[in-house]
Amino acid sequence: MENLSERDRAVLRSIFDPTATIGDVVDDGDxxxxxxxxxxxxxxxxxxxxxxxxxxxxxxxxxxxxxxxxxxxxxxxxxxxxxxxxxxxxxxxxxxxxxxxxxxxxxxxxxxxxxxxxxxxxxxxxxxxxxxxxxxxxxxxxxxxxxxxSGFAKKQIVELNPYAALCNKMLSQVMRGEKEIKL
Incomplete structure (x- = not known):
């Protein structure tokens, strides 16, 4: 992860961190x-x-x-x-x-x-x-x-990413200690 830009790290955070919000993604502005x-x-x-x-x-x-x-x-x-x-x-x-x-x-x-x-x-x-x-x-x-x-549009794309939503849901369930993961 040492060659990743701050934006790349933010996008990965938004995908894999179940507590991340879209505001955590770096705003490159317009x-x-x-x-x-x-x-x-x-x-x-x-x-x-x-x-x-x-x-x-x-x-x-x-x-x-x-x-x-x-x-x-x-x-x-x-x-x-x-x-x-x-x-x-x-x-x-x-x-x-x-x-x-x-x-x-x-x-x-x-x-x-x-x-x-x-x-x-x-x-x-x-x-x-x-x-x-x-x-x-x-x-x-x-x-x-x-x-x-558009910087706003870039954030919306991340938010609408179905894989990110699925990962966030699964990770959230794991973090809560649920025994069976429900998709």
Whole structure:
């Protein structure tokens, strides 16, 4: 184990230590090859409206935030980040179908790009898919986001690893001294 990186050790810890949590895995942070947005008036307006909408959402003013985020999408309908921001708000409002529709649209807009917006949409859709019990689809989205540089997605992949879950369950049973291991 002397040639392993700290990240490699953390991943092994998460797989074999039944008491480890996903937070024990080293966070490499995000490493996006971000593509700049066009500097058009429409994109600038959309970005400003999104920032204001996020502030309202953080203040608990969800209806007002939604109005601004709707305007942000209308101002620049090709701006994926606006759909991602509105999807987050929809999730806060427990409107998962609307969130999924916005994320799907944003992913269509960013098809083939390596942008931060695409990675964030993939992560957010992965979270929604997990919530719906579609772990395989979630794992695919997290893998794609991790490839784009998302540290969050990398952690989710480890957490969704079925071998890690099985090892953790068996080791937990052994640590509790159970005579028969139940899988």
């Amino acid at each position: 490493n996006f090859e971000d593509e700049p947005e066009p500097a058009t008036d429409e994109y600038k307006l959309s970005s400003s409206l999104c920032a204001q909408g996020v502030q309202l959402a953080e203040a608990g003013k969800l209806t007002e935030a939604l109005q601004l985020l709707d305007k942000a999408v209308e101002a620049a309908p090709a701006r994926a980040a606006a759909y991602n921001d509105r999807a987050q708000l929809y999730r806060l409002m427990q409107k998962d179908d609307e969130a999924m529709a916005d994320l799907d649209r944003a992913l269509q807009l960013t098809e083939g790009s390596r942008s931060r917006a695409r990675a964030l949409c993939l992560c957010q859709r992965g979270v929604l898919l997990r919530k719906r019990g579609a772990d395989d689809a979630a794992r695919r989205d997290f893998a794609a986001a991790a490839e784009l540089g």
